[in-house]
Amino acid sequence: MQTAIPLGVKAFSRKIDDTLLCGLAMALWLLAFAWIRPLSDPDEGRYAVVALDMLRTGNWVTPHLNGLPFFHKPPLYYWLAAGGYELFGVHAWVARVPSMLGAWLASMSLLALARRYTSTSTAIAAAIIFLTMPFAYLAAQYANMDMLLAGCMCTCTTCAFIATIEADLGKTWRTWITAAGVFAGLGFLAKGLIGLVLPGLIWSIWMLWERRWKQMALPLYPPVWLAILAVAGPWAWFAQKQHPQFFHYFFVTQHFQRYTETGFNNPQPWWFYLAVIALACLPLTLAGIYMLFRQWRAQQEFMPKSDSHPAQTNLDRYMAVWLLAVVAFFSIPSSKIVGYVLPALPPLAYLIARIWQTALDGDGSNILRVRSKLSITIGAAAALCTVLAIGFGTKGVPQKTRWDRLAALPVQPDDRIMMLGQLYYGAPFYMHTGQIPWVVDDWQAAKASKSDNWRKELLDATAFSPNSASHLLLEKQDVNHALCTTKHRVWVVGEPESAKQMTPSLSGIKPMLELGSRAVWLWTPNTACTAPSPIVH
Missing domain, CATH: 3.40.50 (Rossmann fold)
Incomplete structure (x- = not known):
């Protein structure tokens, strides 16, 4: 006799299967062109060689550049790349695996978050938009810490939001807030204190905006800090034990002085990141602005209150805070590196997806036309990613200088x-x-x-x-x-x-x-x- 499977279990199983298929497709897309281009100096060569040195020497605490201790960045990238060398051999594409992993983690977190509080179509669109932004796609195939940080930060910020909403509804929140602590610790190991500070800043601003006084104590849950210390603490402790100057150099010189002083590289004006995002995410940013302008002309609200679930409205606000906080935070210092602003791309992708979804909901007579425009825009963005990846790989670096x-x-x-x-x-x-x-x-x-x-x-x-x-x-x-x-x-x-x-x-x-x-x-x-x-x- 065959036992009937409850409908809820079937739906959950189907949802898991769909998520796994999406995750596999995203991984294949990220890997597609990672092997074409040789390492480029300075960043890719620097970090790839430091990871290779770590594997050869077996010193997993102190990164070395040209045989000398190199504490500009924490070791998570090096650990992942060195592990990749051990598994797959020493190749340029393996050096980019940590960045691809960061982009995959960010896209999966975005998919899970949007799917939980919005429609499945919005969630899938947001993840696809993120991965077809030329800025995000090329950064995912560039061997440095920026996209790895973005992935850890996105997952931490996602878990913090879910914990807050679940606590408000009287549901299970402890696992989610503890998971946020784990990924905050990984964010620290990816690029330092910014992995802790920026998610906390985003969450705090949103909490103040929504006046969620009852949930303000969530980060004080002891397992959160135990998780952060368990993940990030051992490396910092062993590094200080091996090198007594480590704390001052890593925290004072490489964090506070680099953020506040003007002597470091690449000084840029305050509007630098606004221009980078607008141009490096074409054509998706242009399409989002166009749809937003159309809705304004039609006197439609960006986020209709009558049709939106409260949690969805909360998520819309959260994503807006996330985007603006990241851009503002990195626009303050004089030194500006293009990759710093990558953590702003997941919320931007979500907001673009929401604009299109609002257009679909508000223009029932032209659903097919709106969907076709969205498909064409995403297709054009994916084609641009492909052209740029192949172009940089084959023509961007002259053969005689590779x-x-x-x-x-x-x-x-x-x-x-x-x-x-x-x-x-x-x-x-x-x-x-x-x-x-x-x-x-x-x-x-x-x-x-x-x-x-x-x-x-x-x-x-x-x-x-x-x-x-x-x-x-x-x-x-x-x-x-x-x-x-x-x-x-x-x-x-x-x-x-x-x-x-x-x-x-x-x-x-x-x-x-x-x-x-x-x-x-x-x-x-x-x-x-x-x-x-x-x-x-």
Whole structure:
């Protein structure tokens, strides 16, 4: 005798199946073109190599850049990328897996949140709009921490909203608010205090707007902070134990000073992120503005009160606060990096989906026409994402300057790399040697400079490991001596003019590879060279 399955169980099972199918489709879309493009310097090469170093050394507490402690960012990206290298091998697309995971996490959180408090069609549209925004799609295929932070933050903010609504309805909220704490901790491990501060700011502003005084104590639920400490605390504690200067450098220098001071890189005007979002999310932003303008002309309200469920109206307000808070927060400091504002894209995608859904609800006679416009807009956005991904992968980086050409060189495990006048982040990723590269520059002059660049990254690291730095950061006058006394083969990477000035013994050696304005020479221990000059500091 067959037991009848309750309708509610069937509906729940169907909902789970649909969510899994959506999740699989989103993952395939994110992976589609991640392999086309080689790593680009500085960001992708920097973070990919730090993760590779973590895997090779087995030091999962202290990230290292060129053999020196590198505490600019927490380790979650490095852990994920290093784990990916172990599973799938050392490839550029694997270095982008943490960013793709962040975008997938954000889209799934957006789907689950909107589906819970709005219609299924709005939820699916919001997730698709987010993943077809060129800004979001290309950021998901770029190896750095920004999209990973956006994913953790989106999930944390989602869980906090659900916990608040469920508490108001007298339903189960403790699991949701604890989950928010877990993802706040992961957000800290993704990019620092911003993973805690920004979700809390968004939630607090929304709570004050809606005067939800009874739920203001939700974050004080003890398991929330236990979850944050359990996730984020061990790494911070072990890092401080290994390096007593860690707390000051990580929290004061890399958080408060970077946010409040003007000496860091890329200063931009206050309206910078408004322009970035408007342009980098075309054509979806333009379509959303057009539909909003049409509704205003028709004297329709953006969010009709008569047809909206209270929780849906609350979510609309929450998303508006989320979008505005992120943009305002990152617009305040002078230093502005494009990827910082990525956490604003999930709420923007939701609001665009809601505008279209409102148009569908308010124009029953033209539902097919409105739906076709939405489909065409999303299709155009997806096509633009595809064109940009392929274009950047095949034409954006000229063939003669691609760092992945280094992989064809006959590099041996004991070989060394010497970089002249520049930290070529991507070179060690493609040249698989077990030795830490030498970096040659005028380090005495660099110490007097206040520029926020690769030199500052390495000089900051010297405070954590001065002995290692003295062997890895070479002055220009030390180059010939290092080459003439080494027992290893050395791959010298740099511009030909710099090579002639720093290494006269290279003048008779033909480059093994030319990469645009750069070249790669192979120095062997038996190569004739000028007499080693004494090292003077």
